[in-house]
Amino acid sequence: MEGPELLRLWVLAALALAVSPVTVPEHHVLPDLRLSAETGAIFVHELEREPFLEAFSGSEDDDAPVTFRAHLWQRPDLPRWLRLAQRGPGQPGFLYGCPLPPELGTHRLQVLAYNRRTFATASQRLDIGVTPAPGGEAPFQAEFLVGNRDVEELLPEAAREMFLEASAGLWERGDLHVINVTSALDRGGRVPLPIEGRKEGVYVQVGSHSPFSPCLLAAVSPQSRARCHRGQRPLASCYDTFAPHFSIRWCNLSLLQVVPSPRTPGPEWGPGVLEGGGDFEPPGDVAPRELLSPFLVTLLVPLAVAALLCLLLGHLMCCRREGVGPRGGPGSMARCPRSLQLFHHGSILGDTRELRLMAGRRDVPRPLSTLPMFNVRTGQRTDPMASARHGARAPLLPP
Known part of the structure; x- marks a missing residue:
């Protein structure tokens, strides 16, 4: 009975899902x-x-x-x-x-x-x-590490005002303002243990147009740093101005003096475009520009330069051939008539044939390279002057 009842429940659930309207989030x-x-x-x-x-x-x-x-x-x-x-x-x-x-x-x-x-x-x-800020960037800036707060606890305006009041007692100036607030996790800090009272830590950067107070300068001195790393109180006499609301890590205190860079003249920033509302009115019709002369200059100047280069190259190749005299002149076989060239070649062949016949009728012993080769066993003679094809087939030694 469990099987049919389970199947019936599945069918009822499917029908309910099919009938119920699908709600889309708005x-x-x-x-x-x-x-x-x-x-x-x-x-x-x-x-x-x-x-x-x-x-x-x-x-x-x-x-x-x-x-x-x-x-x-x-x-x-x-x-x-x-x-x-x-x-x-x-x-x-x-x-x-x-x-x-x-x-x-x-x-x-x-x-x-x-x-x-x-x-x-x-x-x-x-x-x-x-x-841009009306007074420009603050030239004197100090960065504090607050160890007992998270970044969300220092972002409300009331918490920032409380921190500025504590900083004013340390800086001895009244023109302080918060420049930036950064979580210690964004600066490479570790995630705290899930224990009550453990906080991530916050870096608070404060700036002023007034120089640093002697208390701040004493807090970043080498002697104060050495005492801080040993777990002792810094040499600054005003280190307790933040207590009991803020716990400052004096080992991480840093002072920075920013040199204002020269500003280049540029457009002054106003309230913005169409800040007060209204419709944007585009500029009127622009007068048409004459583009024929730029087009001709762009097209004709390269063509003229290319034509001059072609003329110069043709003159050098065709009209400046050094050592070439008039056709038919003395001193070159290429300048002789065709009949004279044929006669010259024919005389060379005839002289060559005559020299060969004279060499064959000389009364001197023939060189060994021209004598027939004799095989002592078979008595076969082989003419060394025969062609390479027949000489290669005639065996010189019996097999």
Whole structure:
């Protein structure tokens, strides 16, 4: 009985699947968003979950897991200066990075949000306009390694303001700003053990137009480095300005003085093209250009040069033959008439025949090479002057 009942259950399941309508996940598009960023300063945009959850149809669950993905418009990757960080589906995401002068312009991105429960998706287009910083790049920069924080914990504006306040007590200056925030994992750091209180670590780069304070210079001195590697406190007297919120790894502190490069004159960056809206008006009709003269120059000049070269080559080959006199002149057999050439050849043949006959009638012994060869056993004689074909067949020695 188990077999037929199991078969009936399979048939009922197949019918249920065939009758039930197929639900396709819906896709929603959020309004476009325009953002601005400056070179030499941190750019952070928080991807909040609430607008995307409201866009999902029929999704009223605030605890729905949402995963963010971002890429350039019609391209697979993000710009090289921008990163996306999201700790988990239940937390917001962050787009952050520090644009450089080569990144000036408008960067169009597309953000995709996935609802892991309903498989619904929502997208939003971001236009990030990168403009040069009004005061230029900060010439004095310091990079701190915060060991008790993750990168998502320092990206919110409140955490960055708290870090700047602690840095102001160390730098003794008020014109500080965060240049960049980088996770220690992106710099070759190790993934921490899954133990409570263990953090990845964050590199925070701070810049200012004022020189470094004596405390910072003392913290990077060789004596302070030696004490740091031994596990002792640095020689700087202001090392505790970050406590108790931030734990600074003083062995990784680095100071950098940037020399501003001379700026070449170029177009000044404005608010952008059609930033305030409006229609694009193309330029009017352009006057037609006269292209006949350039065409003739391009075509006729190479032809004229080729013709001159052909004439020069023909003159050298036909009209400049050295040592060639008029036809029929003395000194060359090629210049003699044909009858005279035939007579010359005939006289040579006749003289050759006469010399051979005179050599045969001489009263001198014949050379051994012309005497017949004699076989002592058979008495056979072989003429050595016979042709090579007959001589090769006549045996000289008996077999």
